[in-house]
Each structure stands twice: as C-alpha cells, then as structure tokens.
Amino acid sequence: MTSRRTVLLGAVLTAAAGGAGYAIGHSERAEPAAARAPAAPPPKYRSRPDLRTLPDVTITTPANATAPGFILLTPASGTGLWGPLMVDDKGSPVWFRKVPDPATVAIDLKVQQYRNRPVLTWWEGTIGGTGGQGVGQGEFVVVDTAYREITRVRAAGTEQADQHDFVITPRDTALFWVYDPVPYDLSALGGPKDGVLHDGVIQEIDIRTGRRLFEWRAREHVSLDESYAPLPQGESAHLPYDYFHANSVGLDADGHILASARHTWTTYKIHRDTGEVIWRIGGKKSSFAVEERARFSWQHDFRRRRDGSYSVFDNGAGVTKEREQSRGLVFKVDEQARRVSFVREFLHPRKLSAPTQGNFRELADGGSFIGWGQMPYFTEYAPDGTVRLDGHLPLDNQSYRAYRAEWTGIPLDQPALGLRVDGGNVVVSASWNGSTRVAKWRARAGGRPGALNQTVRAPRTGFETTLTVPGTPEYVVVDALDAAGKVLRTSSAVPVRV
Numbered sequence: 001m002t003s004r005r006t007v008l009l010g011a012v013l014t015a016a017a018g019g020a021g022y023a024i025g026h027s028e029r030a031e032p033a034a035a036r037a038p039a040a041p042p043p044k045y046r047s048r049p050d051l052r053t054l055p056d057v058t059i060t061t062p063a064n065a066t067a068p069g070f071i072l073l074t075p076a077s078g079t080g081l082w083g084p085l086m087v088d089d090k091g092s093p094v095w096f097r098k099v100p101d102p103a104t105v106a107i108d109l110k111v112q113q114y115r116n117r118p119v120l121t122w123w124e125g126t127i128g129g130t131g132g133q134g135v136g137q138g139e140f141v142v143v144d145t146a147y148r149e150i151t152r153v154r155a156a157g158t159e160q161a162d163q164h165d166f167v168i169t170p171r172d173t174a175l176f177w178v179y180d181p182v183p184y185d186l187s188a189l190g191g192p193k194d195g196v197l198h199d200g201v202i203q204e205i206d207i208r209t210g211r212r213l214f215e216w217r218a219r220e221h222v223s224l225d226e227s228y229a230p231l232p233q234g235e236s237a238h239l240p241y242d243y244f245h246a247n248s249v250g251l252d253a254d255g256h257i258l259a260s261a262r263h264t265w266t267t268y269k270i271h272r273d274t275g276e277v278i279w280r281i282g283g284k285k286s287s288f289a290v291e292e293r294a295r296f297s298w299q300h301d302f303r304r305r306r307d308g309s310y311s312v313f314d315n316g317a318g319v320t321k322e323r324e325q326s327r328g329l330v331f332k333v334d335e336q337a338r339r340v341s342f343v344r345e346f347l348h349p350r351k352l353s354a355p356t357q358g359n360f361r362e363l364a365d366g367g368s369f370i371g372w373g374q375m376p377y378f379t380e381y382a383p384d385g386t387v388r389l390d391g392h393l394p395l396d397n398q399s400y401r402a403y404r405a406e407w408t409g410i411p412l413d414q415p416a417l418g419l420r421v422d423g424g425n426v427v428v429s430a431s432w433n434g435s436t437r438v439a440k441w442r443a444r445a446g447g448r449p450g451a452l453n454q455t456v457r458a459p460r461t462g463f464e465t466t467l468t469v470p471g472t473p474e475y476v477v478v479d480a481l482d483a484a485g486k487v488l489r490t491s492s493a494v495p496v497r498v
Contacts, residue, residue: 301313312329346385441478478491
C-alpha cells in the first residue's frame, strides 16, 4: 500500500558564500511509469549537491612519507566548477570555493604570511591573449584561516593585475605583474609602425593602503631583440606583441627582485631600489656562461633555494619544442667566475612535456614539488629525487601551478548534512568544507531536536563520511569531532518528516 507520507531527505548548511541552504525532496507517492522522468544520477556528495561537477583528483603513486600539509590546485577545464581546491594525500577534497560567474577563473592558490599570520591567496579574473599565451585581467584574493576575505589586492592605475604571480613580502607588500599594452613602432622587426607592445610591469603595492611603492617596466631594460616569440601576423598584426611574457616574481636572499620571462628564455635579478638589471641568466644576453645541462627555455617559476642555488621549471616547450621533457632544474650561480653550473634535474616518470604553465618548489624537508601546468599532473620528490607521491586532475583539466603546504582551516559555517532512507534506516552523509581538524563524526538522532539520544560514530573517511542510523527517527544532527573527541561544531537539526 502506497503511503501518502512524505520524507524530506535533505542537506541543511550555511555556505561560506552567502549562507545558501540545500534540500532534496522525495515523495513516496507512486507515479505512472510514463510520467516518470529519467532518474538523475546521485550527487557526488549528498551533503553538498552543489559540488556535483567538482573534478576528481587521482593519486597514481600513493603517499610515501610525504612532507606535511595538503596539495593546492586551481583546476581549469571547459566544463565543471572553477575555483581554488585543496586536497589531501588521497586526492580527497579538503576545501573548495567556486569563483564568481561569468567567465571568472581562479589561478595560483597558495599559502602565504600576511601580518605574521597564515593566509590563502589566489588570483581571480579573466584570461585572454594572443598566440595561445594567457594574459590576465583581475585581482588577488586574501583570506584567513576561517576563509573570510581579508582584502583584495588590485593594481595601481588603470590596468588590472595579471595572474602569473603574487608574492607577499616580509614588509606586507605585494609583488605582481601587470601586462600593459602600449603603442609601439614594430617596423624594425617587420611589424606595423602603429603596433602595440605588451609591456611587462612589476608593481609593488602596500597591501593595507593600496599605495604603489615600486614599479619596473621591462621595455625600459629589456630590448625586443632578446625575444624568441614571433610577431603577430596577418589579421592579428595589430594585436599586442607579447615579447617578454613575464611569469614569476619574487625576492632573492639579499632582498633584490628575481623575475622570469618566458619569451626571452631569461631569468633576471633586478635592483629593488633602482630597477637596474643586476644580471641575466639564459637567453640571448646572458650575464654568465651557462653550462649546457643548465640551459632552459620557455621557463616558469624562478626561485632562490635555501642552500644558495636557484631553481626554475624548465618547460623546454612553447612556441617551439627545445627539449623532449619538461623538468625541475636546479643550478648554481658563481658571480665571480661568471658561470652557471648544473646541479640536478627532476623528471616525471611519464616523460611529460608541458608547453605552458608549471612550477617547481623546494619543500621544508629538502624534498621538491612540481606542478606540471598544462599537463594536469603534480609530483612530490624526496630529497634523494625519488617520487614519493604522484597524482593528476582529470586529463581534460590543467592547473597553472600546484603546491604542497601546511594549513589549518577553521570554517565559520556549520557542517553540512545529507539524509536518505534505505531499508528502513537513515543514511547520514556529513561534510564540512574547509575544516582540517575533523577526525571523527557523530550522528545524533531522536524524536525532537532537544532529545537526540540515539548516537552513531564513524571516523572521517574523506570529504564526506557516511553513517547509518537504525530506524527512521524524526531529527538528525551531526557533530564534527577532533582527534580527542571534542566537538568542533554541530550541524543544524534536519527533520526526517513523516
């Protein structure tokens, strides 16, 4: 006999962005077969049906004594959700935030320090460009450990910030790039006299006030004949010529600026006060003799390492292909002998070649971490160079960079709760987007919110944990518990209405 009773199967949560609630309704009343719509596939996470298209992260080499922390990605594809994503060593989501529509993407999620406190930062905006080279127009987001937005950092003047890098300095200033299209006579290179040049501009901004403290323009220090990039041709001849294509900025141990330009195959050290180029490595006007194994091309992510050496992600591919594989490259600079010597390289077991994007970072324990850019892989290496973790996003995705970083997240919203009735019992799905301290979940059920005496516990098993409550109680809540069993936060009470 068909019951008239309706069971509400739902999820009630306060979302970080706007406090949206989610509920899934199900009626027990039978419908004629001809009137039934095809059954929709169940959501990936019953407690968070809004994350239905969140991309899966696959771990192909399971974690083996990895450095502490989580993996930070910004997945991008033609379909699905775009936004900063943090996962654990099993590839399970820890935190995700969808970026605003329309046509907004997130790039370069990482952990930094601002005012001596840990923050997450990423870029939001739109990306265009010529010749397949991405140029961004947007701003940088800074959030605290509760995922509250502290500020947005914007470029000074009329231009918008480019996505390629964002570094918070010990002085609580921000270093980043702006791609500034300027009128330029390109006839000497075979281009139009009334052409346009993309000038690479470093800005240093005081984060609190937004005041510009420093600005450096590539065209004042780097000539166009240093570029390996071809001029736009034909109908595209009047589009901006991206001769420099800046893609990283940071600080050397002495406080001067380190920068990378993909299209000149060169890394630069720039005087922090005067803006003069102290030296160049690579390209057509290198300040040093570069050992053959230390040569790089179409590179990204130039950094100083703790032992005084330098590293770069050597794409080896771009407009042309110069190497069969991309690699993480470490080299030493002898300024007195004017020589750059090879130290070591890090390759992927699949011999990946990444024509765009990518990064290479040293870890605190002496290991290294590579994000393979256009190829949706990330790899962690032990200090001896062996692979201790490898994984990837879906193969139709990419992530501009990938990082390993420690992070403690304490969201302000409540845990999310989803329910379904199965075989006379209530199956509870629990999650708490962004919390890094949950070790166990406890479901409490009963006849009314103030009398939930039926209890079930389970260890956390990933982004979403499932618990089964015997019978069909009237109400259910879940408690997020830490490793000591202390309640971190409790969900709303969700009715199982009859």
